[in-house]
Amino acid sequence: MTVKENLLKIKKSISDAEKAAARTENSVKLVAVSKFHPLEKIIEAIDAGQVVFGENRVQEAKEKFTKLFEMGYKPELHIIGSLQRNKVKDAVKIASCIESLDRLSLAEEIEKQCAKIEKKIQVLFEIHTGEESKAGFTDENELRNVIQLCADGKFPHLEPKGFMTMAPNTENQEEIKKSFVALKDLQKKFSAEFPVLDFSELSMGMSGDFPLAIECGSTMVRIGTAIFGEREY
Ligand SMILES: *Cc1c(COP(=O)(O)O)cnc(C)c1O
Numbered sequence: 001m002t003v004k005e006n007l008l009k010i011k012k013s014i015s016d017a018e019k020a021a022a023r024t025e026n027s028v029k030l031v032a033v034s035k036f037h038p039l040e041k042i043i044e045a046i047d048a049g050q051v052v053f054g055e056n057r058v059q060e061a062k063e064k065f066t067k068l069f070e071m072g073y074k075p076e077l078h079i080i081g082s083l084q085r086n087k088v089k090d091a092v093k094i095a096s097c098i099e100s101l102d103r104l105s106l107a108e109e110i111e112k113q114c115a116k117i118e119k120k121i122q123v124l125f126e127i128h129t130g131e132e133s134k135a136g137f138t139d140e141n142e143l144r145n146v147i148q149l150c151a152d153g154k155f156p157h158l159e160p161k162g163f164m165t166m167a168p169n170t171e172n173q174e175e176i177k178k179s180f181v182a183l184k185d186l187q188k189k190f191s192a193e194f195p196v197l198d199f200s201e202l203s204m205g206m207s208g209d210f211p212l213a214i215e216c217g218s219t220m221v222r223i224g225t226a227i228f229g230e231r232e233y
Pocket residue numbers: 033035056080081166206207208222223224225226
């Protein structure tokens with residue numbers, strides 16, 4: 001199957017899952033996760049109409065996406081992997097959204113680097129909801145502290161849009177569901193606490209679990225393998 005065929009198939013599955021969950025049509029966005037895949041595959045996806053891509057390593061993303069921008073393509077890039085402080089400067093130049101905001105010091109660095117280049121960037125707060133993945137906020141008060149600073153206008157270059165999580169890597173559907181439901185509950189809670197902020201996006205669901213994520217309220221699925229094939233590390 002070509003990238004284009006895979007994209008069509010995934011879009012159909014997303015649309016079926018929206019219908020099954022009585023969700024609004026086209027309410028779920030597709031982030032095509034192109035990490036470890038070459039430029040040519042990304043171009044194939046862009047030519048098939050895909051706009052938003054996800055990468056987890058800044059160095060790799062910088063090489064590929066700088067080239068794409070130079071070639072005149074206009075993809076949007078989401079950074080979805082854990083982000084080191086010294087990579088933030090490059091990340092904010094190429095990305096439209098950082099989905100993996102997981103600590104206060106990172107928010108501070110993103111603010112600093114975005115201020116320098118006078119750019120606003122969307123952010124999602126990554127939440128640790130499952131036992132197997134280590135990434136994301138684990139302490140709700142620490143999360144609340146960062147969100148409070150956003151609400152107080154301390155990070156004028158950050159635009160919070162919602163939350164992101166990775167479900168545990170397991171076959172156990174109940175466990176995966178628990179993770180998604182936890183993110184949805186968090187969204188409800190923080191939306192009520194911080195009505196001035198926008199938490200409308202829930203980035204959850206990958207190749208193996210996206211229909212369930214959509215059933216649980218996902219608005220953004222991050223899909224790699226099902227579009228680009230297995231990754232060669
Ligand atoms: C790699 C990755 C994905 C995509 O996973 P697939 O199983 O290939 O769809 C999604 N989210 C994050 C954070 C990732 O690192």
